[in-house]
Amino acid sequence: xxxxxxxxxxxxxxxxxxxxxxxxxxxxxxxxxxxGRSAADKIKNYYVWASFAEKxxxxxGHNHVKTIRGSIETQNFFRFDNQDRNKLRNFFGTQDNFIxxxxxxxxxxxSVPNLLDGFKIFTQNNPDAKAxxxxxxxxxxxxxxxxxxxxxxxxxxxxxxxYFCSSCNRYDIKPFEGQKIKCKFCNQxxxxxTTNVKNGVDERQxxxxxxxxxxxxxxxxxxxxxxxIQEAKLTELVTLVTNYSCGxxxxxxxxxxxxxxxxxxxxxxxxxxKATTSPISISSQIEKVYKMPEEEKxxxxxxxxxxxxxxxxxxxxxxxxxxxxDSFSDxxxxxxxxxxxxxxxxxxxxxxxxxxxxxxxxxNILGHYSNYHLAHPxxxxxxxxxxxxxxxxxxxxxxxxxxxxxxxSSFLETKSRKE
Numbered sequence: 001x002x003x004x005x006x007x008x009x010x011x012x013x014x015x016x017x018x019x020x021x022x023x024x025x026x027x028x029x030x031x032x033x034x035x036g037r038s039a040a041d042k043i044k045n046y047y048v049w050a051s052f053a054e055k056x057x058x059x060x061g062h063n064h065v066k067t068i069r070g071s072i073e074t075q076n077f078f079r080f081d082n083q084d085r086n087k088l089r090n091f092f093g094t095q096d097n098f099i100x101x102x103x104x105x106x107x108x109x110x111s112v113p114n115l116l117d118g119f120k121i122f123t124q125n126n127p128d129a130k131a132x133x134x135x136x137x138x139x140x141x142x143x144x145x146x147x148x149x150x151x152x153x154x155x156x157x158x159x160x161x162x163y164f165c166s167s168c169n170r171y172d173i174k175p176f177e178g179q180k181i182k183c184k185f186c187n188q189x190x191x192x193x194t195t196n197v198k199n200g201v202d203e204r205q206x207x208x209x210x211x212x213x214x215x216x217x218x219x220x221x222x223x224x225x226x227x228x229i230q231e232a233k234l235t236e237l238v239t240l241v242t243n244y245s246c247g248x249x250x251x252x253x254x255x256x257x258x259x260x261x262x263x264x265x266x267x268x269x270x271x272x273x274k275a276t277t278s279p280i281s282i283s284s285q286i287e288k289v290y291k292m293p294e295e296e297k298x299x300x301x302x303x304x305x306x307x308x309x310x311x312x313x314x315x316x317x318x319x320x321x322x323x324x325x326d327s328f329s330d331x332x333x334x335x336x337x338x339x340x341x342x343x344x345x346x347x348x349x350x351x352x353x354x355x356x357x358x359x360x361x362x363x364n365i366l367g368h369y370s371n372y373h374l375a376h377p378x379x380x381x382x383x384x385x386x387x388x389x390x391x392x393x394x395x396x397x398x399x400x401x402x403x404x405x406x407x408x409s410s411f412l413e414t415k416s417r418k419e
Contacts, residue, residue, distance in 0.1 A: 040065060045324060049225050050246035069249075070225045071317035074309055076203040077234035079301075080211045088211055092173045094160075098129040100286055101213035101237075103206070103228035104220075105197070106142030111219035111242070111277045113143070116152055118219075118282025122290075123158065125283065129290055134160040136209055138196035139176055146176060162209060166199045167191040173212065210235040215289045219260055219277035220247065230312050233257075233304035238297065240285045244275035249311075256304025258285045341367065 040046055040062040047068040048054050057065040080088065089095040100119065104110045112135075119133045139145050139161065149156055156175050163172040168186035180190040195201060201209065210216070216232035222245040229250045232239050241251040243259035251259035260282055262275035289297065310316060346364040348357055 050249055052245050052248050068317060068320055069312050070227075071314045072227065072230050072234075072308065072312045073203075074234055074313045077207050077210065077231045079236040079305070080208075085211055088208060092212065094132060094173070094212060096130055097132045098290055099132050099134055099160075099213045099215075101134045101136065101210065101216050101232070102218060103136040103209070103216075103231070104218070106137045106139070106145075108142055109221040109223070109274075110137075110142070111221060112145060113148055113152075114219050114277045114279050115217060115282060116148055116154060117279035118217075118277075118286065119158075120152060120154055121279060121283035122286045126287060126290060131286075132158055132160050134162075134173065134209075134213060136162045136195060136206075139194045140179055141196075162195045162201065163192045164195045164199050164201055165192045171195070171201050171205055171209075173209070206231070207235060210237065213237055215240065215286060217260075217282060217286065218242070218247070219282060220245075221274040221276065222272075223247070226250075230308045233308045236301040236305050238289050238292075238300050239304060240282065240289070242275050242277045250307075253300075254303065255307040256300050256302070258288065260285060343367070 040057055044064070046057075046062070046065045048057070048065060049067070049070050051067045054065050054067045079085075086095065100122075102110075102115060106112075115133070119131070123129070123131050135145065137145075145159070146156075148154075149159060159175060160173050161176050163174065163177075163181070165171070165183035165186060165188065167183060167188040168191075170183070170185045172184060172192070176194070179193040181192050182189050183192040193199065210232055213232070213235075214237075216229070216237040217240040218226060218229050218232075219240075219242050220226065221242075225246050226241075229239055229241055229247075233250070233256055236256075239250055239255075239257040240260055241247040241257050242262050243251050244262050247260075249255065251257040261278040262281075263278065265274050265276050266272065267274050292300075343365050346361075348360050348364070350357070352360060
Protein backbone atom coordinates (compact mmCIF):
# COMPACT_ATOMS: atom_id res chain seq x y z
CA UNK A 1 0.00 0.00 0.00
CA UNK A 2 2.91 2.31 0.67
CA UNK A 3 4.11 2.06 -2.90
CA UNK A 4 0.60 2.71 -4.15
CA UNK A 5 0.40 5.86 -2.03
CA UNK A 6 3.71 7.04 -3.45
CA UNK A 7 2.48 6.46 -6.97
CA UNK A 8 -0.70 8.32 -6.12
CA UNK A 9 1.40 11.36 -5.21
CA UNK A 10 2.99 11.18 -8.63
CA UNK A 11 -0.40 10.78 -10.28
CA UNK A 12 -1.71 13.85 -8.48
CA UNK A 13 1.18 15.83 -9.97
CA UNK A 14 0.31 14.50 -13.40
CA UNK A 15 -3.33 15.42 -12.86
CA UNK A 16 -2.38 18.97 -11.90
CA UNK A 17 -0.21 19.19 -15.03
CA UNK A 18 -3.11 17.87 -17.06
CA UNK A 19 -5.45 20.47 -15.62
CA UNK A 20 -2.96 23.31 -16.13
CA UNK A 21 -2.30 22.49 -19.76
CA UNK A 22 -5.93 21.82 -20.54
CA UNK A 23 -7.29 24.99 -19.03
CA UNK A 24 -7.74 26.49 -22.49
CA UNK A 25 -9.72 23.46 -23.67
CA UNK A 26 -12.89 24.70 -22.13
CA UNK A 27 -15.04 21.58 -22.31
CA UNK A 28 -14.56 17.93 -21.56
CA UNK A 29 -16.47 17.22 -24.75
CA UNK A 30 -13.92 19.13 -26.86
CA UNK A 31 -11.13 16.97 -25.48
CA UNK A 32 -12.94 13.68 -25.81
CA UNK A 33 -14.28 14.41 -29.28
CA UNK A 34 -10.72 14.42 -30.57
CA UNK A 35 -7.95 12.84 -28.56
CA GLY A 36 -10.30 11.11 -26.11
CA ARG A 37 -12.22 8.99 -28.57
CA SER A 38 -9.14 7.75 -30.39
CA ALA A 39 -7.40 6.93 -27.10
CA ALA A 40 -10.35 5.29 -25.35
CA ASP A 41 -10.11 2.04 -27.30
CA LYS A 42 -6.46 1.61 -26.31
CA ILE A 43 -6.70 2.50 -22.61
CA LYS A 44 -7.93 -0.15 -20.18
CA ASN A 45 -8.39 2.17 -17.21
CA TYR A 46 -9.75 5.44 -18.61
CA TYR A 47 -10.87 8.08 -16.09
CA VAL A 48 -12.35 11.54 -16.60
CA TRP A 49 -13.03 14.37 -14.17
CA ALA A 50 -16.75 14.85 -14.73
CA SER A 51 -19.70 12.50 -15.26
CA PHE A 52 -20.60 14.70 -18.24
CA ALA A 53 -17.53 13.37 -20.07
CA GLU A 54 -18.15 9.82 -18.86
CA LYS A 55 -21.70 9.87 -20.27
CA UNK A 56 -20.48 11.35 -23.56
CA UNK A 57 -17.96 8.55 -24.04
CA UNK A 58 -20.33 5.84 -22.81
CA UNK A 59 -22.85 7.04 -25.37
CA UNK A 60 -20.46 6.25 -28.23
CA GLY A 61 -19.63 2.80 -26.91
CA HIS A 62 -16.74 3.36 -24.48
CA ASN A 63 -18.49 1.85 -21.48
CA HIS A 64 -15.27 1.26 -19.55
CA VAL A 65 -14.74 5.01 -19.05
CA LYS A 66 -15.38 6.09 -15.45
CA THR A 67 -15.30 9.34 -13.46
CA ILE A 68 -12.67 10.12 -10.82
CA ARG A 69 -12.95 13.75 -9.83
CA GLY A 70 -10.02 16.03 -9.21
CA SER A 71 -9.15 16.01 -5.51
CA ILE A 72 -9.32 19.07 -3.29
CA GLU A 73 -7.80 19.86 0.11
CA THR A 74 -10.90 20.01 2.31
CA GLN A 75 -9.28 21.36 5.49
CA ASN A 76 -8.73 24.88 4.14
CA PHE A 77 -12.39 25.75 3.58
CA PHE A 78 -15.14 25.62 6.21
CA ARG A 79 -18.06 27.63 7.54
CA PHE A 80 -17.46 30.04 10.42
CA ASP A 81 -19.86 30.02 13.34
CA ASN A 82 -22.48 32.75 13.25
CA GLN A 83 -20.61 35.00 15.67
CA ASP A 84 -17.44 35.01 13.56
CA ARG A 85 -19.41 35.42 10.34
CA ASN A 86 -21.18 38.46 11.74
CA LYS A 87 -17.90 39.90 13.02
CA LEU A 88 -16.35 39.50 9.57
CA ARG A 89 -19.31 41.09 7.82
CA ASN A 90 -19.34 43.99 10.26
CA PHE A 91 -15.65 44.59 9.56
CA PHE A 92 -16.35 45.01 5.83
CA GLY A 93 -19.67 46.82 6.33
CA THR A 94 -21.82 44.15 4.66
CA GLN A 95 -23.82 43.06 7.72
CA ASP A 96 -27.11 44.36 6.25
CA ASN A 97 -26.58 43.08 2.71
CA PHE A 98 -27.47 39.88 0.89
CA ILE A 99 -24.18 38.87 -0.74
CA UNK A 100 -24.03 36.89 -3.99
CA UNK A 101 -20.47 35.70 -4.66
CA UNK A 102 -18.49 34.56 -7.69
CA UNK A 103 -14.81 33.51 -7.47
CA UNK A 104 -13.20 33.25 -10.89
CA UNK A 105 -10.37 34.02 -13.24
CA UNK A 106 -11.64 36.81 -15.47
CA UNK A 107 -11.85 34.76 -18.66
CA UNK A 108 -14.42 35.21 -21.40
CA UNK A 109 -15.81 31.74 -20.71
CA UNK A 110 -17.00 32.99 -17.32
CA SER A 111 -20.44 34.47 -18.00
CA VAL A 112 -20.03 37.85 -16.33
CA PRO A 113 -22.54 39.77 -18.53
CA ASN A 114 -25.21 37.12 -17.85
CA LEU A 115 -24.56 37.31 -14.11
CA LEU A 116 -24.81 41.10 -14.10
CA ASP A 117 -28.12 40.92 -15.97
CA GLY A 118 -29.46 38.33 -13.54
CA PHE A 119 -28.27 40.36 -10.55
CA LYS A 120 -29.99 43.47 -11.89
CA ILE A 121 -33.29 41.61 -12.32
CA PHE A 122 -33.02 40.24 -8.78
CA THR A 123 -32.32 43.66 -7.22
CA GLN A 124 -35.23 45.22 -9.09
CA ASN A 125 -37.59 42.49 -7.87
CA ASN A 126 -36.17 42.37 -4.34
CA PRO A 127 -35.05 45.88 -3.28
CA ASP A 128 -35.32 44.99 0.42
CA ALA A 129 -32.50 42.45 0.01
CA LYS A 130 -29.96 45.28 -0.31
CA ALA A 131 -28.07 42.84 -2.50
CA UNK A 132 -24.39 43.15 -3.39
CA UNK A 133 -22.54 41.12 -5.98
CA UNK A 134 -19.03 40.16 -4.86
CA UNK A 135 -16.75 39.48 -7.84
CA UNK A 136 -13.49 38.01 -6.56
CA UNK A 137 -11.45 38.50 -9.72
CA UNK A 138 -9.03 40.77 -11.54
CA UNK A 139 -10.58 43.78 -13.30
CA UNK A 140 -7.74 44.34 -15.77
CA UNK A 141 -8.11 41.21 -17.89
CA UNK A 142 -10.93 39.44 -19.69
CA UNK A 143 -14.28 41.19 -19.36
CA UNK A 144 -14.29 44.98 -19.03
CA UNK A 145 -16.51 44.86 -15.95
CA UNK A 146 -16.58 48.61 -15.42
CA UNK A 147 -17.79 49.15 -18.97
CA UNK A 148 -20.46 46.47 -18.52
CA UNK A 149 -21.73 48.20 -15.36
CA UNK A 150 -22.13 51.48 -17.22
CA UNK A 151 -23.75 49.76 -20.18
CA UNK A 152 -26.26 47.93 -17.97
CA UNK A 153 -26.85 50.93 -15.70
CA UNK A 154 -25.80 49.08 -12.55
CA UNK A 155 -24.53 51.12 -9.63
CA UNK A 156 -20.82 50.58 -9.10
CA UNK A 157 -21.39 50.57 -5.33
CA UNK A 158 -23.57 47.44 -5.70
CA UNK A 159 -20.61 45.46 -7.06
CA UNK A 160 -17.90 44.54 -4.58
CA UNK A 161 -14.47 43.15 -5.36
CA UNK A 162 -11.33 41.98 -3.57
CA TYR A 163 -8.31 44.26 -3.28
CA PHE A 164 -4.98 42.77 -2.23
CA CYS A 165 -1.94 44.69 -1.02
CA SER A 166 1.42 43.37 -2.20
CA SER A 167 3.14 45.25 0.62
CA CYS A 168 1.32 44.04 3.75
CA ASN A 169 -0.51 41.04 2.21
CA ARG A 170 -3.90 42.11 3.55
CA TYR A 171 -7.11 42.25 1.55
CA ASP A 172 -10.09 44.55 1.43
CA ILE A 173 -13.65 44.11 0.11
CA LYS A 174 -15.14 47.20 -1.51
CA PRO A 175 -16.42 48.62 -4.83
CA PHE A 176 -13.91 49.01 -7.64
CA GLU A 177 -11.76 52.16 -7.31
CA GLY A 178 -9.10 51.53 -9.95
CA GLN A 179 -5.78 49.71 -9.83
CA LYS A 180 -2.56 50.40 -7.92
CA ILE A 181 -4.26 52.37 -5.18
CA LYS A 182 -3.15 53.23 -1.64
CA CYS A 183 -3.59 50.44 0.92
CA LYS A 184 -5.81 51.50 3.81
CA PHE A 185 -4.03 49.10 6.17
CA CYS A 186 -0.34 49.92 5.67
CA ASN A 187 -0.77 53.26 3.82
CA GLN A 188 1.60 52.14 1.07
CA UNK A 189 0.96 54.00 -2.19
CA UNK A 190 0.26 52.06 -5.41
CA UNK A 191 0.35 48.71 -3.59
CA UNK A 192 -3.26 47.56 -3.72
CA UNK A 193 -5.03 46.12 -6.77
CA THR A 194 -7.77 43.65 -7.53
CA THR A 195 -6.72 40.09 -6.77
CA ASN A 196 -4.83 38.39 -9.58
CA VAL A 197 -2.55 35.47 -10.38
CA LYS A 198 0.58 37.39 -9.28
CA ASN A 199 -0.76 38.98 -6.10
CA GLY A 200 -3.72 37.47 -4.32
CA VAL A 201 -5.16 36.06 -1.14
CA ASP A 202 -4.10 32.76 0.42
CA GLU A 203 -6.48 29.93 1.31
CA ARG A 204 -7.16 31.27 4.81
CA GLN A 205 -8.15 34.66 3.42
CA UNK A 206 -10.18 33.11 0.59
CA UNK A 207 -12.09 31.06 3.13
CA UNK A 208 -13.00 34.31 4.89
CA UNK A 209 -14.24 35.75 1.61
CA UNK A 210 -16.50 32.76 1.01
CA UNK A 211 -17.85 33.27 4.53
CA UNK A 212 -18.93 36.79 3.57
CA UNK A 213 -21.34 35.30 1.02
CA UNK A 214 -24.98 34.26 1.42
CA UNK A 215 -25.08 32.30 -1.85
CA UNK A 216 -22.56 31.33 -4.51
CA UNK A 217 -23.32 31.73 -8.23
CA UNK A 218 -21.11 30.25 -10.98
CA UNK A 219 -22.34 30.82 -14.55
CA UNK A 220 -19.92 29.65 -17.27
CA UNK A 221 -19.87 28.41 -20.85
CA UNK A 222 -18.12 25.08 -20.06
CA UNK A 223 -15.29 23.73 -17.94
CA UNK A 224 -13.35 20.78 -16.59
CA UNK A 225 -14.08 21.05 -12.83
CA UNK A 226 -14.36 24.73 -11.73
CA UNK A 227 -12.60 24.44 -8.36
CA UNK A 228 -14.26 27.47 -6.68
CA ILE A 229 -17.59 25.64 -6.80
CA GLN A 230 -16.21 22.92 -4.52
CA GLU A 231 -14.51 25.50 -2.28
CA ALA A 232 -17.81 27.35 -1.90
CA LYS A 233 -19.58 24.10 -1.05
CA LEU A 234 -17.02 23.35 1.65
CA THR A 235 -17.97 26.65 3.31
CA GLU A 236 -21.59 25.44 3.26
CA LEU A 237 -22.98 27.72 0.59
CA VAL A 238 -25.84 26.83 -1.73
CA THR A 239 -24.22 26.85 -5.16
CA LEU A 240 -26.00 28.02 -8.32
CA VAL A 241 -24.23 26.43 -11.28
CA THR A 242 -24.83 26.32 -15.03
CA ASN A 243 -26.34 22.91 -15.75
CA TYR A 244 -23.84 22.02 -18.48
CA SER A 245 -20.44 20.35 -18.76
CA CYS A 246 -18.87 19.70 -15.35
CA GLY A 247 -21.56 21.91 -13.82
CA UNK A 248 -24.02 19.03 -14.08
CA UNK A 249 -22.34 17.37 -11.09
CA UNK A 250 -22.60 20.38 -8.78
CA UNK A 251 -26.09 21.77 -9.41
CA UNK A 252 -28.12 18.81 -8.15
CA UNK A 253 -30.15 18.67 -4.96
CA UNK A 254 -27.88 15.97 -3.53
CA UNK A 255 -24.88 18.27 -4.10
CA UNK A 256 -26.50 21.20 -2.30
CA UNK A 257 -26.83 23.08 -5.56
CA UNK A 258 -29.43 24.60 -7.84
CA UNK A 259 -29.25 24.41 -11.65
CA UNK A 260 -29.02 27.46 -13.89
CA UNK A 261 -30.77 27.14 -17.25
CA UNK A 262 -28.80 27.78 -20.42
CA UNK A 263 -29.12 28.09 -24.17
CA UNK A 264 -26.76 26.44 -26.64
CA UNK A 265 -24.46 28.43 -28.87
CA UNK A 266 -21.53 27.34 -31.00
CA UNK A 267 -17.98 28.54 -30.62
CA UNK A 268 -16.84 30.14 -33.89
CA UNK A 269 -14.34 28.02 -35.74
CA UNK A 270 -14.36 24.93 -33.54
CA UNK A 271 -18.16 24.47 -33.61
CA UNK A 272 -17.96 23.30 -29.97
CA UNK A 273 -21.22 23.45 -28.02
CA LYS A 274 -21.17 26.18 -25.39
CA ALA A 275 -23.71 27.35 -22.83
CA THR A 276 -24.98 30.89 -22.39
CA THR A 277 -26.63 31.03 -18.97
CA SER A 278 -30.10 32.54 -18.63
CA PRO A 279 -30.16 35.80 -16.61
CA ILE A 280 -33.78 35.07 -15.72
CA SER A 281 -32.76 31.69 -14.30
CA ILE A 282 -29.92 33.35 -12.36
CA SER A 283 -32.34 35.85 -10.84
CA SER A 284 -34.95 33.19 -10.08
CA GLN A 285 -32.49 30.88 -8.32
CA ILE A 286 -30.93 33.71 -6.30
CA GLU A 287 -34.45 34.68 -5.22
CA LYS A 288 -35.20 31.06 -4.30
CA VAL A 289 -32.25 31.02 -1.91
CA TYR A 290 -33.05 34.50 -0.58
CA LYS A 291 -36.61 33.49 0.30
CA MET A 292 -35.76 29.93 1.38
CA PRO A 293 -36.81 29.08 4.96
CA GLU A 294 -33.75 29.02 7.23
CA GLU A 295 -34.11 25.36 8.19
CA GLU A 296 -34.35 24.26 4.53
CA LYS A 297 -31.44 26.49 3.59
CA UNK A 298 -29.17 25.14 6.34
CA UNK A 299 -30.02 21.59 5.31
CA UNK A 300 -29.04 22.34 1.72
CA UNK A 301 -25.85 24.14 2.80
CA UNK A 302 -24.75 21.15 4.87
CA UNK A 303 -25.38 18.90 1.86
CA UNK A 304 -22.97 21.06 -0.11
CA UNK A 305 -20.05 20.36 2.18
CA UNK A 306 -20.85 16.68 2.58
CA UNK A 307 -21.02 16.24 -1.19
CA UNK A 308 -17.46 17.52 -1.61
CA UNK A 309 -16.14 15.44 1.28
CA UNK A 310 -17.60 12.31 -0.31
CA UNK A 311 -16.70 13.05 -3.92
CA UNK A 312 -13.64 15.34 -4.07
CA UNK A 313 -11.58 14.88 -0.91
CA UNK A 314 -7.98 13.66 -1.15
CA UNK A 315 -8.88 10.74 1.12
CA UNK A 316 -11.71 9.55 -1.16
CA UNK A 317 -9.96 10.15 -4.48
CA UNK A 318 -6.63 8.86 -3.18
CA UNK A 319 -8.28 5.63 -2.02
CA UNK A 320 -9.71 5.09 -5.50
CA UNK A 321 -6.25 5.42 -7.03
CA UNK A 322 -4.67 3.23 -4.36
CA UNK A 323 -7.23 0.48 -4.96
CA UNK A 324 -6.69 0.75 -8.70
CA UNK A 325 -2.88 0.57 -8.44
CA ASP A 326 -3.00 -2.27 -5.91
CA SER A 327 -5.19 -4.23 -8.32
CA PHE A 328 -2.44 -4.28 -10.96
CA SER A 329 -0.25 -7.34 -11.27
CA ASP A 330 3.45 -7.10 -10.43
CA UNK A 331 5.82 -6.28 -13.27
CA UNK A 332 9.58 -6.42 -13.72
CA UNK A 333 11.21 -3.14 -14.73
CA UNK A 334 14.82 -2.54 -15.64
CA UNK A 335 15.93 0.58 -13.76
CA UNK A 336 19.45 0.36 -15.19
CA UNK A 337 18.52 1.83 -18.54
CA UNK A 338 21.37 3.94 -19.87
CA UNK A 339 20.81 7.65 -20.28
CA UNK A 340 20.29 8.55 -23.91
CA UNK A 341 22.72 11.08 -25.33
CA UNK A 342 21.15 14.40 -26.38
CA UNK A 343 22.60 16.95 -28.75
CA UNK A 344 21.59 20.04 -26.81
CA UNK A 345 23.40 22.44 -29.15
CA UNK A 346 21.53 21.53 -32.32
CA UNK A 347 20.23 24.53 -34.28
CA UNK A 348 17.45 23.59 -36.72
CA UNK A 349 17.17 24.82 -40.29
CA UNK A 350 14.22 27.19 -40.10
CA UNK A 351 13.77 27.12 -43.85
CA UNK A 352 12.49 23.53 -43.65
CA UNK A 353 8.77 22.84 -44.05
CA UNK A 354 6.93 22.32 -40.77
CA UNK A 355 6.85 18.53 -40.72
CA UNK A 356 10.49 18.18 -41.74
CA UNK A 357 11.49 20.83 -39.21
CA UNK A 358 10.02 18.82 -36.32
CA UNK A 359 11.45 15.57 -37.70
CA UNK A 360 14.89 17.21 -37.73
CA UNK A 361 14.56 17.80 -33.98
CA UNK A 362 14.08 14.10 -33.41
CA UNK A 363 16.89 13.10 -35.74
CA ASN A 364 19.45 15.61 -34.50
CA ILE A 365 18.58 15.98 -30.81
CA LEU A 366 17.57 12.40 -30.01
CA GLY A 367 19.53 10.75 -32.77
CA HIS A 368 16.50 8.91 -34.11
CA TYR A 369 13.05 9.60 -35.51
CA SER A 370 9.76 8.08 -34.44
CA ASN A 371 6.34 8.73 -35.91
CA TYR A 372 4.46 10.86 -33.41
CA HIS A 373 1.59 11.91 -35.66
CA LEU A 374 3.49 14.98 -36.77
CA ALA A 375 1.53 15.66 -39.96
CA HIS A 376 -0.76 18.19 -38.35
CA PRO A 377 -1.60 21.80 -39.25
CA UNK A 378 -0.66 23.05 -35.78
CA UNK A 379 2.99 22.10 -36.21
CA UNK A 380 3.58 25.47 -37.87
CA UNK A 381 2.79 27.07 -34.52
CA UNK A 382 5.45 24.92 -32.90
CA UNK A 383 8.16 26.34 -35.14
CA UNK A 384 6.89 29.90 -34.99
CA UNK A 385 6.68 29.77 -31.21
CA UNK A 386 10.26 28.54 -30.92
CA UNK A 387 11.44 31.45 -33.04
CA UNK A 388 9.27 34.06 -31.38
CA UNK A 389 10.29 33.46 -27.80
CA UNK A 390 14.01 32.87 -28.39
CA UNK A 391 14.46 29.64 -26.45
CA UNK A 392 16.71 26.85 -27.61
CA UNK A 393 15.10 24.15 -29.73
CA UNK A 394 16.46 21.60 -27.26
CA UNK A 395 14.73 23.33 -24.36
CA UNK A 396 11.48 23.52 -26.28
CA UNK A 397 11.80 19.94 -27.44
CA UNK A 398 12.89 18.32 -24.18
CA UNK A 399 10.10 20.03 -22.22
CA UNK A 400 7.33 19.36 -24.70
CA UNK A 401 8.15 16.32 -26.85
CA UNK A 402 5.24 14.42 -25.28
CA UNK A 403 2.94 17.10 -26.62
CA UNK A 404 3.51 15.95 -30.19
CA UNK A 405 2.02 12.61 -29.25
CA UNK A 406 -1.12 14.33 -28.02
CA UNK A 407 -1.30 16.38 -31.21
CA UNK A 408 -2.66 19.50 -29.47
CA SER A 409 -1.17 22.91 -30.08
CA SER A 410 -2.70 24.50 -27.01
CA PHE A 411 -0.43 22.39 -24.79
CA LEU A 412 2.62 23.85 -26.44
CA GLU A 413 1.30 27.38 -26.42
CA THR A 414 0.57 27.09 -22.70
CA LYS A 415 4.06 25.80 -22.04
CA SER A 416 5.66 28.45 -24.21
CA ARG A 417 3.91 31.28 -22.43
CA LYS A 418 5.68 30.19 -19.24
CA GLU A 419 9.17 30.40 -20.67
